[in-house]
Structure formats: structure tokens, C-alpha cells
Amino acid sequence: MSMLEVSHVSKSYGSKSVIADVNLMFEENKIYGLLGRNGAGKSSLLNIMTNRIFASAGEVKIDSESVADNDSKLGLMYLMSEVDLYPNGSKLSQIVSDSELMYGGFDHQLADKLIEEFGIDMTQKFGKLSTGYNSIFKLILALCLPVKFVILDEPVLGLDANHREIFYSELLASYSENPRTFILATHLIEEIATIISDVIILDQGRIILNQPVEDVLARTHSVVGPKNDVESYTKGLNVVGHDNIGNIRANYVYGDLDDRRLPDTVQLSNFDLQKLFVFLTNQYEGGKHHEN
Amino acid sequence: MQFEFNSSEPIYHQVAEQIEDAIASGGFEEGAQIPSTTEISKEFHINPATVLKGMNIAVSKQLIEKRRGLGMFVKSGARQRILEAKRDGFFDAFIVNLVREARNLNISEEALLDLVKRGYNQ
Numbered sequence: 001m002s003m004l005e006v007s008h009v010s011k012s013y014g015s016k017s018v019i020a021d022v023n024l025m026f027e028e029n030k031i032y033g034l035l036g037r038n039g040a041g042k043s044s045l046l047n048i049m050t051n052r053i054f055a056s057a058g059e060v061k062i063d064s065e066s067v068a069d070n071d072s073k074l075g076l077m078y079l080m081s082e083v084d085l086y087p088n089g090s091k092l093s094q095i096v097s098d099s100e101l102m103y104g105g106f107d108h109q110l111a112d113k114l115i116e117e118f119g120i121d122m123t124q125k126f127g128k129l130s131t132g133y134n135s136i137f138k139l140i141l142a143l144c145l146p147v148k149f150v151i152l153d154e155p156v157l158g159l160d161a162n163h164r165e166i167f168y169s170e171l172l173a174s175y176s177e178n179p180r181t182f183i184l185a186t187h188l189i190e191e192i193a194t195i196i197s198d199v200i201i202l203d204q205g206r207i208i209l210n211q212p213v214e215d216v217l218a219r220t221h222s223v224v225g226p227k228n229d230v231e232s233y234t235k236g237l238n239v240v241g242h243d244n245i246g247n248i249r250a251n252y253v254y255g256d257l258d259d260r261r262l263p264d265t266v267q268l269s270n271f272d273l274q275k276l277f278v279f280l281t282n283q284y285e286g287g288k289h290h291e292n
Numbered sequence: 293m294q295f296e297f298n299s300s301e302p303i304y305h306q307v308a309e310q311i312e313d314a315i316a317s318g319g320f321e322e323g324a325q326i327p328s329t330t331e332i333s334k335e336f337h338i339n340p341a342t343v344l345k346g347m348n349i350a351v352s353k354q355l356i357e358k359r360r361g362l363g364m365f366v367k368s369g370a371r372q373r374i375l376e377a378k379r380d381g382f383f384d385a386f387i388v389n390l391v392r393e394a395r396n397l398n399i400s401e402e403a404l405l406d407l408v409k410r411g412y413n414q
Contacts, residue, residue, distance in 0.1 A: 031339060168337045169334045169335070169337065170334075172330075172333045172334050172337065172338075172339075172340065173330065173333075173334045175340070176329070176330040176333060176334070176340050177330075191337075193299075194297065194303050194336075194337055194338045194339065194342065195337055195338070195339055196339065197339050197341055197342075214302060214303075214304075214342075217299070217302065218302070269300045270299065270300045270301070271299065271300075272299035273299075
């Protein structure tokens, strides 16, 4: 069992805190979604996890061993991100050979398939790639290197809808064939909602949700009906958002409903992950507003 | 399988339901192999563990069975079992709502029965 553990990690730049006491446990062979608004700290966290930047406090461990300057543990992770680590003048095929040496392996069979499906020319120089193909090339590396933790920060940046479809399909095919841990940080929540098994929401440097998607969705309830009935039904429940159209009101509840009686006029259903994300990460802003 | 998923019901339920519907409609024939977990996962972008959970519901309902090393197959009698279950659930699934809506619209019992007859004669 390989376990990736983030333990009491904080990061600040001067007096500005970007990551505040984050604790996470990534289990083997699961697909995690790491969600957060722009500036929430996702990239900082992923960079700390892979030792690209240093935490101000706390540590990151794989199987109870710190990853800091620990090449054998760092070699178990690959972080694909917006930052380019490869020389612009290098041919793609050369970068593949270098990476193969560094990580001690490369799945050429899968790579050939992906190269064909995405239609990428491996004789090109890295610096000449468009945004989309820059992402695609790095995704191919991420899927074909023999790592236990594949960490993808904005994996579909610049990819058109067709290429995104291919990516999600190939990600799942590769995962079925060779189960390992994936961490996907993305803004396209709807596209990954059924792909991930667990969701982590980071807001202003703090973890505000970390649970299996199925459990999370089971606790979302939209309560729709005449305003008064809806308000009295949801009284005391954890209402995270609402909509109004005329006298019809929708209250969005996150949490368990007790066995209160549902009025005939009120309809109950679930709502989706993206909606929940918007509510939970807006609330903070709303809260801040009140303080001012 | 048409596999249009909505967000208001757990995905594994929907996977199980879609398999059931495909068997009921004859899309998946008795004795024939159905797509593998990986195929369904890849095609519809669903986590394989979720697909498997849905398949296991269909297994526990005696609709499909695993043949070692080969894959999942539709059991004989599966279609009949689904139709029977749907008939058992027909009252709760359709009649209750039908009568409620008819009451809301002030349609009398007699008028509703006439409408049902008209439906049969169409």
C-alpha cells in the first residue's frame, strides 16, 4: 500500500498565508478531484507535495517517509502543471528519452497510441507547441511514466472538446489497466464529477471538504416550492444557497435532513457537485463581506 | 444502453438501471455478453468502481452473471424477472402519480377511466 500524506502543511509568503494547516491522505488507486477557485492554493499545495517549493511548516510523506530531498520517493510522483520544465529547443522524442532514464521506464505502447489519437508530431521542438499540444504532450508523459501518483494540475488547459473526450477516456482506460493514484486539479467540475471517487475542496488555503463524491452528493438537497413553505421546511438546516423566481424559492441544503414532514407543495431532489462548489466557496466571500 | 446521466440520482443506480433497461428492451440479449466495466467506464467517463457497483446491483438481482475470465453475461430469464418487477412496481411508479395529477386537475375517476380506455384504443 502506497499512501501519500500531507501533514500540517502551511505556506506563507511574508505575512500572506496561502496554505493553512492542510492535512490530507491520498490512498492507493483512487482518483481524487482537487477543486478550488483561482488563488485558492491548489498549485502551491501540489508544488509543495512534489518538493518544487518548500512548505513553511509541516511535511509530506509517502509511506511514512518524508519526500523532502528523497529521490526514491519523489520518483513515485509526477506533477504535470502549467510550468514548463523542459528546454524549449528539445525535440519531444528527446524529452521522452530523458524522462524515461530519469524515472526508470516509459510505456511506449500506450504512448504510441496516444500520439496517434491526439495527432501530435514528436519531432517538433517543445517550445514550438501550442497551448493545447503543450498540455497534450505533458499528459502523455504523465500517463506513460511508471509513477504511483499521477498529479495533474489543469490537465485540459487549452484542449478542445474532442481532445478532452480522448483524454478522459484514455485516463480511465489507463487507470483500469494499471491502477494507481490520480489527483486532478481542475475548474471543469462537471467534466470530472463522475470520473473522480473523492473530492477535496480547497478554499483560501484551507480544506473545506474532503469526502467520497457519492457521500457528498447524497447530502445535497434542493428544496423547491412556495417561499413560506420552503423557508419553514428548511428552518434550522444547513442552507448553503438559494434561488428566487417570483414567489417560488429554491433553498439548497448541504447536510442530512431530519425526519421532518415534507409539505405537499414542496419538491425535494439532489443537486450537483458544481453547484455545491459554487455555494461553499461563495459563502466565504459572503462572510468576509459581512465583516467589512 | 443510451446512458444519459442526471445528477439527481447516484450514478451507480443509473448504471444498474440502464443495464436493466437494455435487457428489458432486448438491447442486451439473454446469454449474450455485455460491455466490460472498463468499456463502460471509458465510453461514459465514469469511475470504474462506480460502474462495478452498478453491475453488482444487477448481479444481485440475478440479471447478469460473471463468467470467470470471460466477462459479464445476461442470465436466462432476466428479461422476465425485470418485467415482473416492473409490473409489481407499476402501481407505485405510475398510478399513484396519475391519480394525484388527475385530482389536481379535477378529473373525476370516471373521466380518468375513459381517458385510459382512449389510450388503449389509440
